[in-house]
Amino acid sequence: MNIALIGLGSMGYNLAKNMVSKNYQVNAYEKNKLIVESINNDNIKNLCLLNSTKELIDKTPSPRIILLSLPANKIDECISDLINYLNPKDIIADLGNSLYLHSIEREKLLKDHNISFLGIGISGGPRGAKDGPAIMVGGSKSAWENVRCIFEDISAKIDNKSACCYFGSAGSGHFVKLIHNGIEYALMQGLAEISNILEHAYNMDNDLRAKKFEEILKTQSSSFLLKITSEIISAQNNNNQYFIDEVDNKIEQNGTGIWAIKAALELGVSIPSIYEA
Structure with missing residues (x-):
């Protein structure tokens, strides 16, 4: 081929x-x-x-x-x-x-x-x-x-x-990707909220939060998103400044999140975590 x-x-x-x-x-x-x-x-x-x-x-x-x-x-x-x-x-x-x-x-x-x-x-x-x-x-x-x-x-x-x-059949591959993206958005939002709680409620700095996520990586709750979150939180530039502190804390979505919500409404499925994300 x-x-x-x-x-x-x-x-x-x-x-x-x-x-x-x-x-x-x-x-x-x-x-x-x-x-x-x-x-x-x-x-x-x-x-x-x-x-x-x-x-x-x-x-x-x-x-x-x-x-x-x-x-x-x-x-x-x-x-x-x-x-x-x-x-x-x-x-x-x-x-x-x-x-x-x-x-x-x-x-x-x-x-x-x-x-x-x-x-x-x-x-x-x-x-x-x-x-x-x-x-x-x-x-x-x-x-x-x-x-x-x-x-x-x-x-x-x-x-x-x-x-x-x-x-x-046609559409099923992109439908699965649609749902995959929606779940991913919910997980990313969850990780962001956990990081925010660890920082403001438990006074954990970037390195301590990264170590906490690394500990979870060793459990059955491990995931690729969790892995890169632990790496990003503690990553520093040449001036020893944390990258995470220099970037915008909001990100645009590519449309699949809204499509997932619309599909859920049409199918009568509740997806509150994805909706909130």
Whole structure:
């Protein structure tokens, strides 16, 4: 299966580096010239940058999968462009944070053109994309069977098991990612509140709070979020100042939190922790 990738932002580029590290050849297109210049300077083996969508498709013969690592509001425009160049049985995979309902609509559109669609949630951020993300898949089962080895190869591994799973029909992969993000927001809010209580009610400084989180890491309540929280709280710059004290204590969400709340309301499910976060 030949691989084409559109979008070389922080997620797309790190996914590309992950794939080439597993000996896959990746042809890619990125319209941002500054990003292209930076990547060309990196001189990544087996990553070939092309100058247009058409050239990307021409240089990536069938059978092929076209991976889209783009903002959610750019996916439909890209798919409309790709339809003009693709052959029946080609596969388009949306790797972005798309609303699951949109994935269902895209699968229907592409089915009319005999093109397969996969909606794939990727978790782990840029670092996970490079070192091994968790992968949540929905869409064409036959298409998935043709490309699953690629995603299993690049996914995170625990006890030799891949953190990569096919969940069912179109939309299911992005729905699972949606719920995953919502739970993650609740956990992050919980960790922030615990840190705040330890600081203001128990007068613990950054190092003491980090040690307290490290103690919890040794229990069954251990998690990746807890691990990076303990590291971030005590991290310092070259002037021995804590990074955590220099950053804004609020962060914007990418839309998946609100989508999770709306889905819960439609399904009649109570999610107070996610809502509060």
